[in-house]
Amino acid sequence: MREPVWIGGPARRGPDLEELLGRVARGDQGAFGPVYDALAGPVLGLVRSVLRDPAQSEEVAQEVLVEVWRTAARFRPERGSATNWVLTLAHRRAVDRVRSAQAAADREHRAALLDHTPAFDEVTEQVENRLEREQVRRCLRTLTELQRQSVTLAYYKGLTYREVAGLLTVPLGTVKTRLRDGLIRLRDCLGVSV
Incomplete structure (x- = not known):
């Protein structure tokens, strides 16, 4: 069996997500691109499995990735992997959206019931x-x-x-x-x- 040939030289191992998040936390804008590229798909997939609505899923996934950019300093590698941290943020945000939608539907239902309540004089x-x-x-x-x-x-x-x-x-x-x-x-x- 032949050894793989690397075009352009030997393969270099890039920085891992934990290291990239550390750089993002220190304000390195260039480090966020690889973080985004690595996590956008999994975040969208997780959010979509919770929300089921494609448009809302994209919106929530974008919110999560913005949150990762803003709160990268909160990531603690000793508590788990960067992927798990980001996916936990995504799951929480998706569940919050479901709860918010349910609360809005409940408010609308209560408002509709109030519309059918007879007036005080009646x-x-x-x-x-x-x-x-x-x-x-x-x-x-x-x-x-x-x-x-x-x-x-x-x-x-x-x-x-x-x-x-x-x-x-x-x-x-x-x-x-x-x-x-x-x-x-x-x-x-x-x-x-x-």
């Missing part, structure tokens, strides 16, 4: 109506059976006095008297002034 009116109905029911229970039946048939069912008298099989005059007495008791119970 709610107040519903509560007041319910309370008034309860008070009327309570006051109706204070009437005699004939008064309650007469008022209910005449005012809630819309029957005439004559129809009420026919249904209850009592004279028309009795129905009129019971209705008048019942309405007076209701007025007093409800606290309505004349």
